Amino acid sequence: MAGWGDLLGYAAATLTTCSFVPQVWHTWRSRDVSGISLGMYAVFTLGVFLWLCYGWLAGAWPIVVANAITLSLALAILAMKLRWQRA
Amino acid sequence: MAGWGDLLGYAAATLTTCSFVPQVWHTWRSRDVSGISLGMYAVFTLGVFLWLCYGWLAGAWPIVVANAITLSLALAILAMKLRWQRA
Numbered sequence: 162m163a164g165w166g167d168l169l170g171y172a173a174a175t176l177t178t179c180s181f182v183p184q185v186w187h188t189w190r191s192r193d194v195s196g197i198s199l200g201m202y203a204v205f206t207l208g209v210f211l212w213l214c215y216g217w218l219a220g221a222w223p224i225v226v227a228n229a230i231t232l233s234l235a236l237a238i239l240a241m242k243l244r245w246q247r248a
Numbered sequence: 249m250a251g252w253g254d255l256l257g258y259a260a261a262t263l264t265t266c267s268f269v270p271q272v273w274h275t276w277r278s279r280d281v282s283g284i285s286l287g288m289y290a291v292f293t294l295g296v297f298l299w300l301c302y303g304w305l306a307g308a309w310p311i312v313v314a315n316a317i318t319l320s321l322a323l324a325i326l327a328m329k330l331r332w333q334r335a
């Protein structure tokens with residue numbers, strides 16, 4: 162699969178990676194973390210870290226780059242959840 | 249890459265897919281959607297749909313199955329956000 166298929170994959174990766182930017186911004190501005198599931202971000206962050214390791218082992222740099230960005234955004238949301246959940 | 253590498257990929261896919269279950273449950277019980285970013289779930293849902301199309305075109309069934317489950321969970325969160333955001 163090449164051409165359109167590759168383009169579709171890059172579009173999908175860009176959207177799922179960038180989608181966490183509005184959540185980081187929303188949470189940073191509102192400090193409203195009660196509706197965010199700690200379980201989701203704990204499990205998701207670990208999963209994205211494993212994707213990063215998988216990409217590294219496979220030498221698949223698009224997977225490494227996309228998951229490194231997603232990992233940093235998910236960690237930011239997780240940190241804000243832990244920091245502000247009792248405020 | 250096989251063996252440990254494949255196992256790592258399946259573990260990563262399982263975690264990132266299942267991570268949305270606690271968020272669906274948390275939102276369903278609390279109806280607390282103010283801290284959830286509409287932008288995130290709109291963009292994420294579209295991205296997961298494109299991953300599903302990519303997997304379908306590539307005949308990569310693990311990608312199709314994982315993204316079909318994630319899509320249904322993300323759609324549930326998006327629907328609850330839209331339904332309850334003004335309540």
